[in-house]
Amino acid sequence: MTVGVPATPWFAVRRELAPRQRAVLALIAVLLPLAVWSAVSYVPWIWHPMMMVERGAEDSYLKPGTLVEHGAFVRENQRLVSAGQVPATGVPANPVFLPAPHLVAIALYQAFVTPPRLRGDPWLHQSLWQSIQVIFWGFTLSALVGVPLGVLCGTFAAIARVVEPFVDFIRYMPAPAFGALMVAILGINDAPKIAVIFIGTFFQMVLVVANTTRQLDRALLEAAQTLGARNRQLVTSVILPGIMPNLYSDMRVLLGWAWTYLIVAELIGATSGISYFINRQGKLLNFANVYAGIAIIGMIGLVTDQILSALGRALFPWQNQPVGAVTRWALAIIGFVPRVVLRTVARNRAEYQRSQAELLARHRAAAAPSAPHVERPETPP
């Protein structure tokens, strides 16, 4: 920070914070929920509405290890005392659906290293990979059709008038309702799951993209027209690059929707993927494992979104958004692989072109001397 520049206030309307402030807030964003969760889990006088029985009592349902409501525990002990028996002891505990953070962490680790109970059942990472594939295909197919259609709707009123009423109609139908239908049509494996994700995102996507397209400043289109751009050029050279940053954030939001549809989609037909894991652990009352499963989805979502956001800033430099140091590092790492690939591709292409040129030259030399047929059109200065 330079001398004389006042520190950025924490609450300034629509102003970016200083890097230090951003880092602090990011840390708080992670630590605050964790702290609350830990407090509720580990501090005995916060919440803890249950009792975990330590030493049981005879002739009673209070057996060691059972979890009972606080009130019921007290009443049962009163009954035992008045009957002249030794009361049970216990410690305050939370209900089974709120496991402590360390239990979830252990469960998370255990879930990955525990081999599947039945041979042929998938490991957790295999289930996860399957989920990711379902999301990927569902969302990619949806984007491949939905984005062009949305752009066309936002560009040409004639197309919007035909497409949008229909899309709007289907949009209100819950995607999971199509599940049974999709199974009947597509079988019980991944196809109907992909279809549900497609249905869940596609119709929203068309409308969202059409709207984003309409928001492009009209003056840019007019300027392009006075510069000689025609219909198709307007779409490819003005509308597409112009809406790209907003389109990109639309896709990020819609990708989140795809994950919410995933859980329902995976219960269709043969239950599979991460939902299978969560569902099964829920039935077995292993709530630590359920939380582990949910946390995995959350983490995948968060990491993907952070990567996409960082990538967005790198892709659209004219947006003038600050790129933090962490982001730059992440990008450098992410960027390394494609760069190697691109460089290789470029080198190969250059070699190919050189060889083609040589070939052509030899060909020309062999043929009778004639005028070269490639000629740049003369443009008057």
Next chain:
Amino acid sequence: MSDVLALPDYTEMDPAVAARFVRLKQRPVVLEVDRVGKTYASAKGPTTALADVSFQVHRREFITVIGASGCGKSTLIRMLAGLEPYTAGSIALDGKPVSGPGPERGMVFQGYTLFPWLTVTRNVMFGLRMAGMGDDEARSQAQQWIELVGLARFADAYPHQLSGGMKQRVAIARALANRPRILLMDEPFGALDAQTRSQMQSYLLQIWENVNITVLFITHDLDEAILLADRIVVLGAPTPGIPHGHLMEIIDVPVPHPRSAEQLLSPRFLATRRRIEELIHGGHAQSTSDKLPMIKMTQAGDEVV
């Protein structure tokens, strides 16, 4: 104020200037505007914004259009650019009727309309690329135009990194790169501060002197209109007598070339200025509507005048 000074008649001019006008009017007509009018279909029925406007623009001429707010200046230039259809009369460029936007009529807008995702160079290359020119050729031509407007140092900058004046210079370069037959400018310096504005005026004059270009320039600033123009088209706002924007007069500016800011106080300049003032704010009706229907909202004793 100007009544105090004894000014020459605004139609009088030096023989050299008069001779220049004779030559100018012999040049071929680039733009022919004939009894053009525009009627908008609004919710309250059709409203005529502009009617019966006729004038000609000759090759290499610099025409400014001036008029009070709401007289239809933007409507007129948008019709010339082909961005708005006209509902009466005809507009022809080099004898061919105008029926839509095209690269032979370049335009610089009041708002900033550079493409934010393109660098300065790429913005200037835009029209050339649309016309199918190769990347290298377009780039080298664009560089010349960028140098012409003095922005070589910013060739790789993005629009958000430029000041308002620089953005408009890029917009001018971008329009000029297409070699349009006529350059249409709709209050291009309206959003700039006074100093930048006068600097831009001098840039524009230099460009016009050195480049084969015809300009039609809209402004509501009297000094700007006179300083830049060969001829001034004065439009009138709707009055009780004529309920739509209309052509009032076309003035041959008697101020000799080359132009510079020093001429702002010369008698011929002031005479022209007074004439336009008369036309636009003329004695009738206007002065009564000058007073706002004010309610006193200050405390007694807190008067400022």
